[in-house]
Every structure is written in C-alpha cells, then in structure tokens.
Amino acid sequence: MSITTQVSPSGDLLTIGIQGRFDFSSHQDFRAAYENSEGSISAYQVDMKETSYLDSSALGMLLLLRDYAGGDSAKISIVNCNEDVKKIFTISNFELLFDIQ
C-alpha cells in the first residue's frame, strides 16, 4: 500500500491516489495526505485506479475525510474504481455521500 498526493495547478483540488490494499494500515498515511496538504484546497479527488481492495475501515477513513472537508458540504469525488471496489460502495450506499465515478 502506498498513498500519493497531487495538488492541481490552480491549487484548489487535491488528488489522493491509493495503491494496493486500502485498509486500516493506511490510516496514518491517508490522514496525513489531506491534513498536510498545502494551498487552499476546496475539493478532493480520491483516485482508486490502482486500489485492489478496500475494507470497512477504509470506508471509515473516507468518512473522516468527508468530515474534514466540511461534512455535508464537502466536495469529494472518488474516481477510477474497479468493479470490486464499486460493489463495496454500492452495498454500503456510499453514493449518497460521495460522487463515485
């Protein structure tokens, strides 16, 4: 598992990429990824192109990000999910909280 971050040229969109398994072991790194971001971030994108798996504590971490980014007014999109990952989002109905693509 590794986590990468990238701020858009305009400085307001933070993209967090997750490689490999997204589970409790990513907790510290994932939190650091958005808490240590510089600039005036107003929207977040979680890139799951290289995410092989996520468990319920990963869902919890996404909720923490949502909380950090303003709760109901948070702008978070989750992109490039594979079929397995998408299924987990569907079962938990996270589409209601996140923009999942």
Add this chain to the structure above:
Amino acid sequence: MIGSEPLKILIAEDNETDRMILERIIREQGYRTVMAKNGKEAIDQFLKEAPSIILMDALMPVVDGFEATQKIRFLAGDDFVPILFLTSLTDDLSLVSCLEAGGDDFISKPYRPVVLAAKIQAYRRMLVMHQTLRHQRDEIARSNEHMLQEQQIAKKVFDNVAHMGCLDAANIKHVLSPMSVFNGDVLIAARKPSGGLVVLLGDFTGHGLPAAIGAMPISEIFYGMAAKGFGIENILREINQKLKMILPVGFFCCASMIDISYAQQRIKLWNGGLPDVLLRQKDGSVKRFESEHLPLGILSVDKFKADCVQHEMRLDDRVYLFSDGIVDIRNEQGKLFGIGHIYTMLSQTGETETLFERLIESAIEYMGPEGHEDDLTLVEVTMEPEQSQFDGSVLAKSSAMPGARDWAFSFEFFNETVRDFNPIPLMLHVTMELPELNAFSSDLYTIFSELISNAVDHGLLGLDSALKTTPNGFQTYYQYRSERLRQLSEPSIQISLRHQPEAEGGLLTIEVKDSGPGFDIETIDGLMPGEGEYSGRGIPLLMTLCETVDYLGNGNTARVCYRWRPLPEDDKKEV
C-alpha cells in the same frame, strides 16, 4: 540491572601469573573482580556472585573451560551472561570450538589491556540492550495478558447483553464465530407483543472491543423498544441516532433488520450496508433484498431513512441474513464464495430442514483449513403459524412487585400528533404497570392496534376497507390514508383505560373516541365480512379477544372489555 555500580567480572584462570595480570588490568578499568582457579570454582562463583561477564580460560584442571561454559549457560537460563574465552590457542578449529561450547568471543594471549577494555565495553553495551529488550518483552506480555483478561470479562457482559433475547427460538438458526475474543457482529432477536419476531444483524467497522462497545446501546434500545411494540422503523431511527451520537466519525454499523409477522404472514425489512437479505420461498424461488441504505451511525436524524421493504412470507418460507464474512470467504485460489453461491444453494429444491447446516458446511469446506478473515455470522428464520395467545409471556420476566391493580388512565391527542404519533407503546407501557398483564401483552397489543386503526382509518378518515380487496388495493388504501390524514382539520383521539381487580385476575375496559362524524351503529353487521376476508377482520378479531365490543354515542366511541385470569404456573414461560 546494569546501573551505576561497576560491573562484576569473573576471571577463571588456572595459571596464577596470568590470573594476577588479568585481575590488575581489569581492576584498573574500574570493574570489580571475582576469581576462580578452575572450571568447578568458576561454576561455584557464578552461582554465588552472579557476575555480569565471565573471562574463561579454555584449558583448566578439574573441570575445563568448555564444560564449565556449558554448565553455566544451562544455569543462566534466560539470562544473558557473556562468556569470553581466554586462549593461547591460535588455530581456527580451536577458536571455533570455544564458540561452539557456548562462548561469545575469545581473547588471545598475550593480553593487551586496550583490546580487553574495548571488548568488555562492547559486551557491557550488549548487556544493557538485552536487559532493555527483556524488560519490554515482559511488559508487553504482562499487558497483553491483562488485556485478554479484561476482554474475557467484558465478553461475558457483552454476551449477556448482545446475544440474549429469543435467538434460541425453534424457528431461528444462527451461527456466530468471532475473529478475536470479541465478535464485531451483533445478532439480536426479540418477540413482538403482537406475535412475530424482530431480528437485527449488525456488523461494526473493525473488530474487537470498539465494535463490542457499540453493540451495547444497540441491544438496549432494541430490546426496550421491541418489547413495547415499536415498529422497526422507530427502532432503527433510535439506534441510528444513538450510534451517530456516540461513535467517532469513521465508525459505523452495517446492519439488516427484519420484522416478521406471523398473523399477517409478512416480512418487513431494512438493509443498510450488508449483503443481500435472501428470502427463500417454499417452492425454491429466492428473492434478494439489496442494501438500500447507508449503514447505521453515519447520517444525522433528519437525513436518516428508515423506509422498509415489505413482502409476503408464507408458512415455511425462510429468510437469511448474513454479515459480509461469509460472502467474502475465499478459497485457496482466492476466489470468492460470494452471494451468488449462497443463492444457488438456496434455490435447490428438496430437503429444506437442513439447508442452514448444509450452507455452513459448504462455507467451511470452501475456505479450507486456513480459516476466515472476517467475523462470520449467518441467521435463518422460518415463518411459523400464528402462535397461541400466551406467547407474549416470554417478553419480560415478571417483576416481584404487585403492581397497579385498580386504576384509570385517559389521554387525548390532537392534530399533527394524531398524524405522527403511535400511541400503542404508551398504552402497553401503562398496562404493563401490572406485571401479570405481561402474559397477555400479545392480546392487548392486537386490541389496541385494532381500536386505534379503526378510529383513525374509519372514524376520522372514512376509508372503506373494501378498497383493500382490489388488486392494487393495499397501495391505494395507504395512499388515500396519508393524503386524507394531511387534509384532516383538527382531528383528535381520546383513549381511556380502566383496570379493575377481580377475585382472580381483572377487567380492563378500553374506550377509544375519535372526533370523526361516527356511523350508524345499526350497520355494524355490515362491517363484519365473512371468514377468510383479510381486510375486514378487525372487529371479529376484537370480538374473539374481548368479552364485549360496543359502539357508543353516534358510533365514534368504541368500548371493549377484556377480562383476564392468572395463568396456571405451567403456562408461564421462562425468559
């Protein structure tokens, strides 16, 4: 401990000159010394003086250095005692044999003080490191033991709270296998006062203690509300609100909850974040009910949705709830067991009594000897015929208090409270002040709910039960119902309860008066359709349960009398 005290070093050397030279060198370095002239003395001194480091000559009379080293190693056990061989031997084989005998290093003669000092210093550092490690290891072992002990106690409390209720009922089969001492899964079941069951399966984020702590308020709310006759929508709302309040962000509970009514042969269900709930009908067809909601503990009160799905459930139909543990089982090739597999198994025709056991067997076989990664919970509930009226007796253990026997209670509610408030739990609560009435709560629940729904649907709204017999009847009926409820101007309902004690048992009189226009009492016969017609069963049902059923005034007051006798001891069921 290696502290401020100078190290004590044992010197075992048979040559007196060498022994004196070594003693002088080492004392000059500031260490304390203990002397031995042969291997036997070395062993004795080791036991007596407990030196930190040993300098051991290889060749000595009585017992040589090799043998003494082995013996001391054995005696030292877990303790780390560096043994440095003193040797004039220089060939590789001899030096290797020193290490093989258990020595840590060797020092060649003639002795050079600088080298000797440096080696002792190096072993001193190792001693300190070893002690720190051992200290930490012991600390971890102790706290781990302590934690396990606490978890065991907490587990007992948890099991008493979270896995009680009526999971042992004849029509429920379940399996719960914990991944750690605590199970992250909660499985609870309770009988409803109206006859039937409510079952909740919850799967918390993570495992162990945090998950178990969340389970406590869930079961408390669940049992409390289920026994009072609250619907599952209300119970879910309450649990969600509580979890939202107490759980930190990022912790939540995936759950599915079912409400089975024996009288209506119907299932009502809610699924938030768990795998499909499967309903296997007697003919082998299987219906899937997908998760339509977010898990519990995420949404705030105003956003939470407790909308349930309803479906008919006939005698011997079976419903299955799973946590994702069983779905996520992988075989040795890493392939998922999956809900599809379960679906296929359930679709098979043939013997259904052992379906549950076969499902478990198949899951265990599939995962192989490796075991499972997640909590694995599965429950099967089979539809039963409507039960005898005494079934409510298992709801709560009778209190030893005599309770209120002679009382009257009345209240009236108005406007939006008529629209939104369900008075039945309150009515049951009041009557349960007399603990003996617990045994009749099923009857009372039915009576209360028939009276209230007659007052609202027919008295206030003027709805025609005949609507329900048309093909889309139920839906149309409830659509009308909610529309008309909104349009009502200033509705009110008045409820009066009066209990009078008798020589044995008592008499409960219930009056429900609505603010509607009433009806011609003479037509009451018209309200009682023949046997087998579903929708009109309200009044005949009241008549079978109550001693008298009367409509008073202009027909907007219903009065029923319910007479009860204490149950013979044999009919009382233990909780």
